[in-house]
Amino acid sequence: xxxxxxxxxxxxxxxxxxxxxxxxxxxxxxxxxxxxxxxxxxxxxxxxxxxxxxxxxxxxxxxxxxxxxxxxxxxxxxxxxxxxxxxxxxxxxxxxxxxxxxxxxxxxxxxxxxxxxxxxxxxxxxxxxxxxxxxxxxxxxxxxxxxxxxxxxxxxxxxxxxxxxxxxxxxxxxxxxxxxxxxxxxxxxxxxxxxxxxxxxxxxxxxxxxxxxxxxxxxxxxxxxx
Amino acid sequence: xxxxxxxxxxxxxxxxxxxxxxxxxxxxxxxxxxxxxxxxxxxxxxxxxxxxxxxxxxxxxxxxxxxxxxxxxxxxxxxxxxxxxxxxxxxxxxxxxxxxxxxxxxxxxxxxxxxxxxxxxxxxxxxxxxxxxxxxxxxxxxxxxxxxxxxxxxxxxxxxxxxxxxxxxxxxxxxxxxxxxxxxxxxxxxxxxxxxxxxxxxxxxxxxxxxxxxxxxxxxxxxxxxxxxxxxxxxxxxxxxxxxxxxxx
Numbered sequence: 001x002x003x004x005x006x007x008x009x010x011x012x013x014x015x016x017x018x019x020x021x022x023x024x025x026x027x028x029x030x031x032x033x034x035x036x037x038x039x040x041x042x043x044x045x046x047x048x049x050x051x052x053x054x055x056x057x058x059x060x061x062x063x064x065x066x067x068x069x070x071x072x073x074x075x076x077x078x079x080x081x082x083x084x085x086x087x088x089x090x091x092x093x094x095x096x097x098x099x100x101x102x103x104x105x106x107x108x109x110x111x112x113x114x115x116x117x118x119x120x121x122x123x124x125x126x127x128x129x130x131x132x133x134x135x136x137x138x139x140x141x142x143x144x145x146x147x148x149x150x151x152x153x154x155x156x157x158x159x160x161x162x163x164x165x166x167x168x169x170x171x172x173x174x175x176x177x178x179x180x181x182x183x184x185x186x187x188x189x190x191x192x193x194x195x196x197x198x199x200x201x202x203x204x205x206x207x208x209x210x211x212x213x214x215x216x217x218x219x220x221x222x223x224x225x226x
Numbered sequence: 227x228x229x230x231x232x233x234x235x236x237x238x239x240x241x242x243x244x245x246x247x248x249x250x251x252x253x254x255x256x257x258x259x260x261x262x263x264x265x266x267x268x269x270x271x272x273x274x275x276x277x278x279x280x281x282x283x284x285x286x287x288x289x290x291x292x293x294x295x296x297x298x299x300x301x302x303x304x305x306x307x308x309x310x311x312x313x314x315x316x317x318x319x320x321x322x323x324x325x326x327x328x329x330x331x332x333x334x335x336x337x338x339x340x341x342x343x344x345x346x347x348x349x350x351x352x353x354x355x356x357x358x359x360x361x362x363x364x365x366x367x368x369x370x371x372x373x374x375x376x377x378x379x380x381x382x383x384x385x386x387x388x389x390x391x392x393x394x395x396x397x398x399x400x401x402x403x404x405x406x407x408x409x410x411x412x413x414x415x416x417x418x419x420x421x422x423x424x425x426x427x428x429x430x431x432x433x434x435x436x437x438x439x440x441x442x443x444x445x446x447x448x449x450x451x452x453x454x455x456x457x458x459x460x461x462x463x464x465x466x467x468x469x470x471x472x473x474x475x
Contacts, residue, residue, distance in 0.1 A: 021247075033353035040284070040347055043294040043354035061247055067351065068469040069251060075475055076263040161281065161349050162267070162433050162474020166274035168282045177347060177355050 002217035003132075005097065011088040012214055015149075018081035019191065021073055022152075024061035026188055028070035031055055036185060040176035049182070082153045089145075101132045102142050108135045126205055132220070140194065148191050155184035268472040271433075277401050281432035284345040290356045293348070293414060295422025298387035298394060301442050306386060313418075314426040319410070323382070323447035326373035333412065333426060339363035342409050350436040351463075351473065360430050361413035365446070366404045374448045382455060383429050384445030389462060396440040396461040397452055397471075398431055407432040410443065435473035437463045 004012075035048035045051060057063040061073055092098040107113060117135045120126075128134045133141065157163045158171045158180035174180040202210045212218065250256040300306070309317055314333050321329040343361040365381070381403040385394040402408055409430050412419060419425045424441025431438040438461070452458060457465035464471050 020243075029353070032351070035354075037354075040288065041290040041355045041357045043290070043350075043356050044292070062251065063248075068463075068467045071351075071470060071475070072251070072260040072263075072468075073247070075267055075470070076260055079263055079266060159349075160267075160271070160475045161347075161435060162271035162472075163274065165276075165279035165281055165433060166271065171282070177349065181353060 001220045003213050003220040004217050005095075006217065007088065007091045008097070009214055009217060011084055014080060014084045015088075018077045018084065019195075021061060021077040022081060023188060023192065024059065025070040025073035025077070027055040028060035028062065028065065029067060029074060030185065031060065031065055032067045036182040037178035038175065038182060039178055042178040052185070078156060082156075085149055085153065092145075098145075102138050102145070104135065104138045104142065108138065124204070126201070140197075144191070144194050148187055148194065151183065151187045152191070155180045155187065159184060264470050264472055264475075267475050271474050272401065275433070277404075278406065280407055281346055284347065284357055286345065286359065288357055289345060289359060289415065293356045293358045293420075293423055294350075294354065295420070296350060296352075296436065298385075298389055298441060299422045301386045302388075303386070306442075310421060310425065317426050317444075319427060319443060320384075320445040321368050321372045321447075322445065323449050324375040324378040325369075325448050326375065327371070329368065329372050331368075336363055336410065336412060336427070339367060342406070343413075344407055344409070344430070344432070346407070346430065346432050348436055348439070351469065359413075359415050360409060360411040360428075361416070362409040362411040362427075362430070364406065365408045365410060365429075366406070368410070368446065369403065369448070372448075377450050378448035380449050380452055380460070382445075382447040382449055382452070383440035383443060384447060385440050386442040386444050390466060392456070392462060392466060394440065394442075394462045395456060396429070396431075396438050397449075397455070398434075398438065402431055402433065405431075405433065410446075433474055437461070437469065438473050 030052060031054055034054060035042070035045045035051050037048055042048065057065075060070070062069050113135060120134070121136060126134060126137075154170060155174060157167070158174050159177060164171055164177075171177055171180060174183060209218075251260075309315075317333055319329075319331045319336065321331070340363060341361055342364050343359060345357065345359040347355050347357045349355045369381070378400070380397045380399055382395060382397045385396075387394045398408070407430065411428050411430050412426055414420065414423055414428075419428055424439075424443070427443035429438070429440045429443060449455065452460040456462070459465045459468075460471040461469070463469040
């Protein structure tokens with residue numbers, strides 16, 4: 001049995017490419033108005049709950065400030081990202097990948113279990129022989145797949161004036177248009193934080209083998225119970 | 227690896243990536259991809275929201291304390307200054323192009339038409355939003371009065387202002403032209419529209435971003451194609467900055 005299914009692998013790399021384009025073009029778009037607000041309206045920096053830095057050219061797509069070009073990239077990659085996420089979710093539910101490999105139980109969430117997991121992580125022990133993913137991985141992947149990524153889609157739709165008439169409740173549920181815009185920004189950085197930790201964990205757990213497995217699928221060690 | 231080496235490697239990879247991106251964006255295939263994505267967004271939004279579904283309307287207490295002015299903040303001509311001081315008594319709105327009965331309307335004639343008042347949110351492409359109450363006749367009324375010919379596919383808005391030495395203009399398709407909230411506003415929050423917001427007339431295209439809402443409106447023109455207007459991309463920012471013609475995203 002392969003460690004990573006074909007759909008998982010294709011989605012992983014497609015999603016990675018789309019997210020890089022979305023994030024970097026998003027930083028360019030952010031430079032157009034660096035203030036974030038709560039509620040429905042907001043244009044006066046005095047009303048902003050925060051102002052964010054002007055992102056330097058090397059971090060943005062394109063590298064010069066160009067709102068129109070950044071929006072072209074953002075709108076294109078948004079399709080790849082949202083459709084791939086939807087397909088991945090449908091397949092993961094249908095073939096029980098999520099239920100089998102990423103579900104957590106009540107006992108996983110007990111402070112003691114989490115403390116034990118963190119201790120094991122700090123000692124460099126990531127693998128749990130009887131499970132494909134350890135508890136911290138299950139919790140993290142669950143939150144990223146179930147909350148962070150979908151929230152990028154929902155907040156993105158909510159700040160589109162052409163989509164809003166189809167589902168005005170979505171904008172209301174997110175606290176108004178400027179709140180949705182703030183949340184879009186916050187979840188983008190939450191994903192960046194995940195990305196940073198993810199890269200560190202891959203580097204600590206044999207990066208060549210990990211990357212190879214995410215490309216070829218790899219082999220899953222077969223245990224007696226499998 | 228030393229820090230410097232690693233950094234230059236990372237910078238190299240980043241440059242490779244962004245270099246490739248610049249190449250894609252500059253190519254014809256790249257531009258076609260962007261245009262296709264934009265078309266899909268428009269089709270998806272139209273399919274989900276329908277032709278007539280309204281943008282949300284707010285109550286008076288939801289209005290923002292001020293309404294930000296952006297882009298052109300005035301029209302820099304002696305005629306406009308004169309109009310501004312005499313309350314736009316001589317301002318006229320022309321309705322022409324592919325119509326059976328061209329119109330030329332004074333401000334009083336526009337005020338005498340059936341009016342629609344709507345408190346809506348204005349979203350700028352830069353990211354900010356303001357909320358205000360707009361009043362004016364529906365564009366559909368004027369188009370019906372002028373009897374638009376069947377070969378017309380777009381409505382072009384002509385403006386008095388210029389930016390970077392070019393005339394400002396905008397355009398929408400017939401779906402947005404006949405949308406109930408598409409009005410020719412002459413009041414903002416119950417008073418004559420302020421100079422910075424487009425006095426005396428400003429289009430409201432409520433399901434699209436702010437740059438579609440043409441200010442200092444002088445003319446409305448029904449056309450079959452946008453190719454021969456400006457640089458052919460359908461609006462000032464579309465021509466000048468390569469902005470998306472469909473601004474629903």
